[in-house]
Amino acid sequence: MVARKVEHQTVEQRKAAGKGLRETTPVSSHAGWTPAGDRADPVALLEEQNLTREPDLVPVRHGRMLVSPFTFYRGAAKIMAADLKDTPRAGLIVQLCGDAHLSNFGVFASPERTLVFDLNDFDETLPGPFEYDVKRLAASFTIAARNNGFRRSEARGVTRAAVRAYREAMADFARMGTLDIWYARLPEKELMSAIDLAVGTLKGKAGQGARRARKGAQIIAAKARTRDSLQALSRLAEHAEGSYRIVSQPPIVVPARELAETYGMSAEETQHTLHEQLRAYRATLQADRRDLLERFELVDVARKVVGVGSVGTRAFIALLMGRDQQDPLFLQVKEATASVLEDHLPKSRYRQPGERVVQGQRMMQASSDIFLGWTRGVQGDRHFYWRQLRDMKGSPIVEAMKPFGMTFYARQCGWTLARAHARSGDPVAIAAYLGKGDKFDRSITDFSRRYAYQNERDYEAFAEAVRSGRLPAVEGV
Known part of the structure; x- marks a missing residue:
């Protein structure tokens, strides 16, 4: 392997480069x-995605996207990727989340077992222009605010809060040491302290909003602490004939014993394949985590529908047992396809899409799941990544958010996205490009307002395609 030559510029050179891009x-x-005048038909783009998805789950995906323009946006990453290719780009490259809408942030447990707030979905991750993630995030806040019935001024304020937090955080990271950026994270304690500060200083309606936000955050954190493999065992499995097995709940949860015919394999072939996949996955873990995983025995596997945009891609859960029947480990196995951004940006340097997802996640997150790994499926064109199913994961109910709560949440998301970008990109150059004023904030907010209207038009076209029987x-x- 040839070592990659890295050019180390001075801080002043990096600042000058960022300013020059302005x-x-x-x-x-x-x-x-x-x-764009030649903009692709959004419904056709969704149909193109459906070609590689599980046929029996495609209608479920469409049903979830049909709920509102907001849920449609969550499943429309491919549509927005096609739109972003024609937007201005400064040329500052970072590791992109690729689908940085506000529902792809949340809390989960770090390896040290403390709750942290971070990005939590990397199916579309790929190196690319930092603006892509910022626009995807900002537009999601405008769309969510409109969906919640906010006034125009409130929707604009929420969106600008997210962009401003990104810009100001990037300026802070530009002044920090390299290791300080790498170790930066947003733990639960800091989140709650920020809300408590607002509760103590704000009066009237703002104070009421702050107290409501604090109560909501406390509920989310408390619920997240209960979401582990033991809780999943009580909800997803049953004790039968001396051992646990995953309960059949079609079409959401379908155990492997009922899927053999779907994939053209006998029960014995299915069992053999599952163990082969587990061995291949284990080989992608670092040595200490391989040893840890070997202490668990594979008990059962099932297909499990997840999310909105992911519905229809193959996704499974695997139940493993450790020292006894009360020591479970649930792993999630999600299909990884090419990023929607690869239609318009350079292809990933990783040959396996599952590795692309894992490596991108490790680059962007301050704390990543110790069980992150990947495999190539039995079929050569299928790839997967593995992680824990429930590791104290929690996220707010966006549809229930009020203006204060969504504004506070927007600031945390903006800071978090800036930290993720600062880990892989050049925070000094990006901060210099963004500048100290609010011109960037206003520009992205304007983009978000315009894109929200386009998203509503796309949603109506999608809904009409469902009504007409096209979808x-x-x-x-």
């Missing part, structure tokens, strides 16, 4: 977005 790609150029949909699942 001339070639002014921050004001991000405003005024309009759809199948099953609602309420």
